[in-house]
Structure formats: structure tokens, C-alpha cells
Amino acid sequence: MTRFFGGTQTKYQTDITTLAGGISNAGLKMEYILFDDCYMSTVEVAYDLKNVTSHLIASTSEIMAYGMPYDKIGQYLIGNIDYEKVCDGFYSFYSNYVTPCGTIGVTDCSELDNLAAIMKEINQRYTFNEELTGELQRLDGYTPTIFFDYGDYVSKLCSDPDLLEQFNEQLKRTVPFKRNTKQYFTAISSSYYGERIDINTFSGITISDPSTNPGASKKNETAWYIATH
Secondary structure, three states: OOOEEOOOOHHHOEEHHHHHHHHHHOOOOEEEEEOOOOOOOEHHHHHHHOOOEEEEEEOOOOOOOOOOOHHHHHHHOOOOOOHHHHHHHHHHHHHOOOOOOOEEEEEEHHHHHHHHHHHHHHHHHOOOOHHHHHHOOEOOOOOOOOOEEHHHHHHHHOOOHHHHHHHHHHHHHHOOEEEEOOEEEEOOOOOOOOEEEEOOOOOOOEEOOOOOOHHHOOHHHOHHHHHHO
């Protein structure tokens, strides 16, 4: 499985690995890549882009049709970039939006190799109890869930308090800035009007390791999975 962006139809979709390859082949290294798109703040996406960008700015969940509020955050995206104020501006806007739902995270891609090393140690020592899947913080509208809160997943995977603390400290370095409203919205719902789902814990980034959704059936082919298992 690779992550993609660009649309719901295959002909409009571009794999993240293709984007990374294009940037690399051009000899470029971005300061940041911002996705004005749904479900792009994932550890799998960030890991694929770690060599071509310093930071990833994206939403863990569905982003409303309005998109990124550039009139609120644009000034912090040029010149002296202020990632914290980008998140604050996003949160301020969506807290007062007609549907007050929004999530955003900023990943420092230089920290991803350190995160992967700790995750590999955790995966070597522990196997996730699938009976706990229903207790995980979901951040999407898919059934079964594809995108789980990363920190919440590891908290239920790793039972060594010292190793878990080490992971949590590294996760904070990897995702130094994040904001979320009390709920996120999903249009991928059985409800005609969509659904609002409570956010009880939020890391600013998701993971698909525990997913049983067919859409994640090739998750073990991602660079992230290979590096951490």
C-alpha cells in the first residue's frame, strides 16, 4: 500500500512515493510540504517524504471543503516560518467554523528515523492485542478504521513504562506542533449528513498498523512498515 493524493478516482491519484521521487530527482529539499487534503498527517506519508522535506503540515482526518484558512495562516508560511502559529491559526478558524471540526499536525521529518528505531524495538517485543482495536482513538470515517491515533495505538501496544516514556518523548519531538477541535467530521458515514466523532486523545499523526480494512491490505509494503518491523 502506498499513500496517494489528488482525488477519489485512480486516474487523478498520485502516489506519495512518486511525489518524493520527483522532488528528489529535481535535486530539491523542501522546507515544508503542506497538504490541503484529507488524511495526510500519517507516519507512513511522513516517512516516505523524510528525505525531500524538513516538515510535513497536514490533517489527520477529513478537512472541510473550505480547506486550509490561508488568510489566517498564510503569513506564517513565508519568511520566518512559525509552525506553532500555523496550527493556532488553523484551530482558531475551525473552532468558530459552521462545522467546528478540524485537526492539524506538523511533523519534523528529521526526527523520523529516531522514531522508527524506537518503534522497531517496540514491535520486536510486543504484538498488538486485536481485542483492543475498538478502544483505539479512530481519526477517520472508514469501516473498519484505517487511520488510528499513533500515540494511542502505541500506548496500548507497549506495556514497558520506560520504553513507552521514551517513545512518547520522541513522538513529541517528531510532532512538535498540533491542534484539534473536540470532534472531527467525517462524510464517509452511514449518516446522510455525515458524523462528528469525539477526539479523546490526539498525537497530531496517525498510523495504520492495526487496521484490518482491505484498503490497508498492503501496509506491510510501506517504507515505514519495513523500517519498523
